[in-house]
Amino acid sequence: MSEVAEAVRDGVLPGRVWLYANYHCNLACTYCLTESDPRAQRRELGEQRALAVARQAADLGFTALGVTGGEPFLLPYLPELLARLAAILPLVCLSNGTVLTERRLERLRPLAELPAAIQISLDRPEPQANDAMRGPENFRKVVDAIPRLVERGVRVRIATTVDAIDDEQRERLCSLHRRLGVPDADHVIRPIVRRGRAVDHDLGVDAGPADLPAELTITTDGAFWSPFGPTVHGGRLDTDLLITRTTMPLRVPAAALLRLVRARPPGTDAQLNIQ
Amino acid sequence: MTGVRLIRAEQAPLLARRYYARGDPGAIVAALAHVPEVLEVAMPFIATTLGASAIDARTKELVILRASARLGCRYCTQTHTLAASDTGMSRAEVAALRGEAPVDGAFGDPRELALLAWTDAVALGPGPVPPAVRAALLPHFEEPEVVELTLLVAATVMLNRFCTALELPTSSATLRRLAEEGWA
Numbered sequence A: 001m002s003e004v005a006e007a008v009r010d011g012v013l014p015g016r017v018w019l020y021a022n023y024h025c026n027l028a029c030t031y032c033l034t035e036s037d038p039r040a041q042r043r044e045l046g047e048q049r050a051l052a053v054a055r056q057a058a059d060l061g062f063t064a065l066g067v068t069g070g071e072p073f074l075l076p077y078l079p080e081l082l083a084r085l086a087a088i089l090p091l092v093c094l095s096n097g098t099v100l101t102e103r104r105l106e107r108l109r110p111l112a113e114l115p116a117a118i119q120i121s122l123d124r125p126e127p128q129a130n131d132a133m134r135g136p137e138n139f140r141k142v143v144d145a146i147p148r149l150v151e152r153g154v155r156v157r158i159a160t161t162v163d164a165i166d167d168e169q170r171e172r173l174c175s176l177h178r179r180l181g182v183p184d185a186d187h188v189i190r191p192i193v194r195r196g197r198a199v200d201h202d203l204g205v206d207a208g209p210a211d212l213p214a215e216l217t218i219t220t221d222g223a224f225w226s227p228f229g230p231t232v233h234g235g236r237l238d239t240d241l242l243i244t245r246t247t248m249p250l251r252v253p254a255a256a257l258l259r260l261v262r263a264r265p266p267g268t269d270a271q272l273n274i275q
Numbered sequence B: 001m002t003g004v005r006l007i008r009a010e011q012a013p014l015l016a017r018r019y020y021a022r023g024d025p026g027a028i029v030a031a032l033a034h035v036p037e038v039l040e041v042a043m044p045f046i047a048t049t050l051g052a053s054a055i056d057a058r059t060k061e062l063v064i065l066r067a068s069a070r071l072g073c074r075y076c077t078q079t080h081t082l083a084a085s086d087t088g089m090s091r092a093e094v095a096a097l098r099g100e101a102p103v104d105g106a107f108g109d110p111r112e113l114a115l116l117a118w119t120d121a122v123a124l125g126p127g128p129v130p131p132a133v134r135a136a137l138l139p140h141f142e143e144p145e146v147v148e149l150t151l152l153v154a155a156t157v158m159l160n161r162f163c164t165a166l167e168l169p170t171s172s173a174t175l176r177r178l179a180e181e182g183w184a
Helices: A003-009 A046-058 A077-088 A100-108 A109-113 A127-134 A138-151 A167-179 A251-263 B014-020 B027-032 B034-049 B056-071 B073-088 B091-097 B110-124 B131-140 B143-165 B172-182
Strands: A017-019 A064-068 A091-095 A116-121 A154-161 A187-191 A216-217 A222-225 A242-244
Touching: A003 A116, A003 A251, A017 A046, A017 A222, A046 A077, A077 A091, A077 A109, A077 A116, A091 A154, A100 A138, A109 B073, A116 A138, A116 A242, A116 A251, A116 B027, A127 A138, A138 A154, A138 A251, A167 A187, A216 A251, A222 A251, A222 B172, A242 B014, A242 B034, A251 B014, A251 B034, B014 B027, B027 B034, B027 B143, B034 B143, B056 B073, B056 B091, B056 B110, B056 B143, B073 B091, B110 B131, B110 B143
Parallel strands: A017 A064, A017 A216, A064 A091, A091 A116, A116 A154, A154 A187
Antiparallel strands: A216 A222, A222 A242
């Protein structure tokens, strides 16, 4: 058993490896960590590299994958790539849920038979409040897409990213996701992290390594501590949570991450329920 | 102006942070921090090769300053002008190492003159070190010293080219002291 596998088994290292599929997006959310929008540099990880990372992650003893961006579904090959990745390790793919056309949804049908979930962002129970941060028509497109995924047997998780949410609003949001076919267990509420565009809009909480799960995150720019690491501000990649520029072989950044995790003082595990 | 953006403390990658713990880590670290896995092996190597060791500081600075001046590295020449002075070298010796006067006028010890010739031959090449230069060096140094000093020349050349190509800025503290001591 590899050192990484032992660390994952013992809970020293989180089991999930994240892949930043791309950095561009059809939206321009006010709290976006990566300043993604339609004009952002694509910085695409690439299909073959994603598969290679996944295979090496499995070999090293990691237990799950995450795919994020940018909006991964802007990549034409994504549905088939997700199926191939999920055949290697259980997978969650983050999406804004607004580009799931009927054709793409059909191509996602194989995920129903695989350990895979699509995690869609939905922040508020009403269109106006939701779309204020995420852009026009976001709410309508999301509540349209979720049941169509669920109908096809694809597991959907909902991620709510907010500065604060009161009980009444949270209950309305939970009623909504239940109606859409998403159980409570697949709904996560997490704080806005004050990185990327959130800094410019004075949003969110500061988060460093002590606050963020040490999930190995692979991008075209290098390997980072947590998917909240490879953020962009002022058009420039943040390097404060960079681990190594080397991403392959994956054992190089994995070993460096493990060293960093083991060097942490006791009691500095993630605090902010950032997931 | 530099040829590469220097990583500031707030953007220091995780593996690089310890180099920033006591303030400005210098331009070499701030450049290498772009590639933290290289930084964390390069800096111990540089510190071991150029720092305190079995060979005395004067001998090592003689090599470093001479190679840096011959390679035309502004950053290393300025920085090691002070380091050489701090070993107790005379102003005439430092000036000669900087290329401002002939070394055989400032240095009289055959051991040091042999080492300077060795430094020139290793740093500037091309090709093998001339037999006469090798023959002049070997009576004065044991094999471990030859190995270490040759690696010192090579490491200095590496740093010379790195600092020159990336146009690394000499620290303001070094520039100030150079000016105060009339080296500007």
